Amino acid sequence: MSMATIEGQAAPPPAEVQSFTVTLLIRRFDPEKDTEPYWQDFDVEMYPTDRVLDALHKIKWEQDGSLTFRRSCAHGICGSDAMRINGRNRLACKTLIKDLDITKPIYVEAIKGLPLEKDLIVDMEPFFESYRQIQPFLIASSKPEKERIQTVAQRERFDDTTKCILCAACTSSCPVFWTDGQYFGPAAIVNAHRFIFDSRDEGSQVRLDILNDKEGVWRCRTTFNCSEACPRGIQVTKAIQEVKQAILRGGNA
Amino acid sequence: MTTEPVEWPRTARAATRNRGINWEKWGWVYMRVSGVALVVLIFGHLFVNLVAGEGVNAIDFAFVAGKWADPFYIVWDTLLLWLALIHGANGMRTLVNDYVYRPKVRKWTLRALFASTAVLLLLGTLVIYTFDPCIGDPQSSGLQELCAGR
Numbered sequence: 001m002s003m004a005t006i007e008g009q010a011a012p013p014p015a016e017v018q019s020f021t022v023t024l025l026i027r028r029f030d031p032e033k034d035t036e037p038y039w040q041d042f043d044v045e046m047y048p049t050d051r052v053l054d055a056l057h058k059i060k061w062e063q064d065g066s067l068t069f070r071r072s073c074a075h076g077i078c079g080s081d082a083m084r085i086n087g088r089n090r091l092a093c094k095t096l097i098k099d100l101d102i103t104k105p106i107y108v109e110a111i112k113g114l115p116l117e118k119d120l121i122v123d124m125e126p127f128f129e130s131y132r133q134i135q136p137f138l139i140a141s142s143k144p145e146k147e148r149i150q151t152v153a154q155r156e157r158f159d160d161t162t163k164c165i166l167c168a169a170c171t172s173s174c175p176v177f178w179t180d181g182q183y184f185g186p187a188a189i190v191n192a193h194r195f196i197f198d199s200r201d202e203g204s205q206v207r208l209d210i211l212n213d214k215e216g217v218w219r220c221r222t223t224f225n226c227s228e229a230c231p232r233g234i235q236v237t238k239a240i241q242e243v244k245q246a247i248l249r250g251g252n253a
Numbered sequence: 254m255t256t257e258p259v260e261w262p263r264t265a266r267a268a269t270r271n272r273g274i275n276w277e278k279w280g281w282v283y284m285r286v287s288g289v290a291l292v293v294l295i296f297g298h299l300f301v302n303l304v305a306g307e308g309v310n311a312i313d314f315a316f317v318a319g320k321w322a323d324p325f326y327i328v329w330d331t332l333l334l335w336l337a338l339i340h341g342a343n344g345m346r347t348l349v350n351d352y353v354y355r356p357k358v359r360k361w362t363l364r365a366l367f368a369s370t371a372v373l374l375l376l377g378t379l380v381i382y383t384f385d386p387c388i389g390d391p392q393s394s395g396l397q398e399l400c401a402g403r
């Protein structure tokens with residue numbers, strides 16, 4: 001598409017977009033220097049359309065190069081930059097400055113429940129370990145000539161849980177996961193749900209057996225923190241409840 | 254680049270620790286089932302004791318003796334005792350698992366919880382089934398007529 005301009009007529013000057021100063025309080029931790037994490041404040045000039053990730057970039061590029069955080073795509077798909085912003089787990093790349101209360105400082109810290117490595121980076125290994133345990137891949141014995149046929153309704157059944165980007169926002173918002181590191185956590189159960197309710201998959205019983213464990217779905221206390229935290233809008237708690245129901249019904253999901 | 258076909262399953266899954274009863278699952282089911290039953294039992298109990306008839310003024314030794322003369326209330330109170338106490342103890346177990354981090358302290362807290370629950374259950378059941386309305390002084394409890402023949 002091309003911009004429509006009228007010959008001989010000057011385009012009106014773009015309205016001045018107001019920028020403002022935002023204070024960010026970031027929980028810093030350098031394992032080589034610090035014994036305890038501490039809060040450090042930064043003032044950055046931001047536009048309302050900027051995101052928290054832009055603020056972090058500005059700090060890292062212009063003020064303090066030692067600030068450490070993960071980000072890859074910066075567009076809410078890779079799931080690298082989940083962090084706790086103003087006490088809620090969100091993706092820094094999907095949180096607009098204008099949606100936060102800028103009259104107060106914006107608190108940014110690493111997600112909880114996983115070992116803190118540096119500044120906003122945590123060790124994601126325990127998270128991925130429980131993800132691996134639920135066998136997040138298609139288990140099917142048949143080898144069709146072309147594709148595996150599925151109706152629209154069958155696809156719809158697990159559509160919600162296919163949206164997961166493994167950012168750990170849900171798992172690290174779960175109070176059960178905070179205290180019980182053995183618990184699979186919401187994200188692993190969501191990804192099990194994605195295959196348990198997939199009509200093409202034959203391993204649902206295997207996954208239900210894994211989740212019917214002491215540290216499986218029964219640990220869930222339906223606090224809905226995970227559903228609230230999910231940047232993809234997945235109904236996480238509902239998915240966990242559906243897995244519980246499937247186990248109680250004998251796993252004919 | 255070649256892609257080698259990988260036969261399924263590539264590696265056998267580690268055996269699930271599935272031995273005996275799945276306590277975590279049945280505990281979860283128990284909390285829901287007993288919860289529903291307890292809504293009826295507790296509000297029924299409160300209504301009979303506090304609202305029906307003379308209301309709260311009716312409660313004394315004779316009132317309890319009168320209730321337990323009826324097998325219906327013996328069953329009712331037994332169900333109330335067992336369902337509520339185990340429901341509560343299981344909830345406490347969850348709290349202990351959540352907040353007691355040190356394994357040794359946790360183990361002993363859970364044992365103390367289990368022991369106190371067992372003692373309370375036995376004691377309560379004993380009282381319900383061995384209750385004697387003529388214990389003590391029938392004069393003061395107002396059960397002279399009932400106990401006169403004893």
